[in-house]
């Protein structure tokens with residue numbers, strides 16, 4: 001049985017021929033209740049497809065709950081703060097999610113740009129669909145494997161904001177393009193050496209449509225990307241001359257060295273965009289672009305306002321400017337929150353992004369005054385930029401959430417525990433059975449710790465769910 005809308009050609013048969021069903025890992029029939037409605041809904045449906053089931057085999061799903069497709073969860077009437085679901089549990093706030101998707105779409109539209117949100121942040125088919133439904137031009141990925149997930153979710157325009165040169169990836173990309181009518185993908189090239197790898201692959205593979213590429217402009221001391229104009233222009237000429245690729249645009253990423261200081265970030269972003277524009281102009285004059293429409297792309301979620309202006313310029317052919325912000329979709333309570341304050345100040349925006357992602361935990365022990373242990377740790381929360389911070393508190397037995405005390409601090413994370421500390425002489429702290437909502441800093445590395453997340457309303461009722469495919 002196949003998932004609805006699943007393009008057969010993209011999913012090779014398992015070795016051994018027979019369509020071995022992909023069942024939920026370790027799912028024991030005796031322990032897993034029948035799906036809602038009793039019907040034998042296939043467990044083989046791909047995550048993110050409407051038929052895919054969520055169930056007790058997933059972290060954070062009620063152990064006695066019925067398996068259900070994401071769309072069926074609202075009908076179950078579960079409430080996070082009625083303790084219907086076990087914690088830790090990462091949840092997405094519906095109102096903030098909707099606000100952020102609309103906010104960034106409007107930001108791009110108001111500047112004459114399009115959005116190709118970076119999908120690596122969430123790797124969630126349901127969120128890709130929400131972003132596309134809101135008007136995103138396409139979705140960006142970091143690898144061909146991520147792209148495949150997006151294509152299965154219905155993405156038909158995509159950037160791979162990364163170099164592609166391995167044979168296995170080029171084979172997979174070519175197969176995906178051949179099997180998916182209307183699919184358009186462009187990936188990054190930043191060296192003649194990479195081009196030679198692609199050409200060698202192309203010669204081995206035989207005649208095939210040329211692959212669309214963007215030439216990457218990089219920053220000295222940074223990551224990938226050409227380092228100077230002469231090198232970039234020489235590469236653009238080589239790309240034009242190659243039958244294996246078509247040069248369709250220029251790409252850069254300004255987000256790596258963000259200082260959070262206007263005096264540093266503004267000139268750095270402008271210098272980068274000046275280089276992108278100089279290269280686009282030179283390539284246009286030499287007729288090096290091989291597309292009706294040239295793509296110019298930049299933009300993460302930190303200082304996207306400083307590069308947005310550079311994505312518009314006059315060329316001899318139509319131009320599409322693409323922002324690739326990814327983390328904006330959930331925003332956060334730390335790193336991006338601080339950076340957005342500056343974006344909003346610089347742009348004079350009347351509103352800003354809202355943190356949509358919280359990881360809820362139970363207070364499981366208060367072993368000494370001023371120290372509580374929470375049921376969530378490194379397996380559940382990101383800590384690559386900074387530790388999470390308590391943002392909401394719900395007393396044991398209550399279904400109301402209140403702001404957490406400002407003085408409460410998460411001071412350490414173990415694999416399964418967070419250490420919450422407060423000054424016991426300054427007032428009451430938390431008690432066993434209380435619930436603490438943790439705000440995170442950097443959403444990407446929290447998403448990859450969850451196979452699903454409920455979407456909650458402002459009273460923490462479960463109204464929907466998303467899945468992730470990392």
Ligand SMILES: Cc1ncc(COP(=O)(O)O)c(C=O)c1O
Pocket residue numbers: 118121161162253255299300301302324325326327328
């Ligand atoms: C090349 C590239 N583009 C866009 C983004 C998206 O930036 P952000 O995660 O700040 O939304 C990233 C993130 O790492 C990136 O590496």
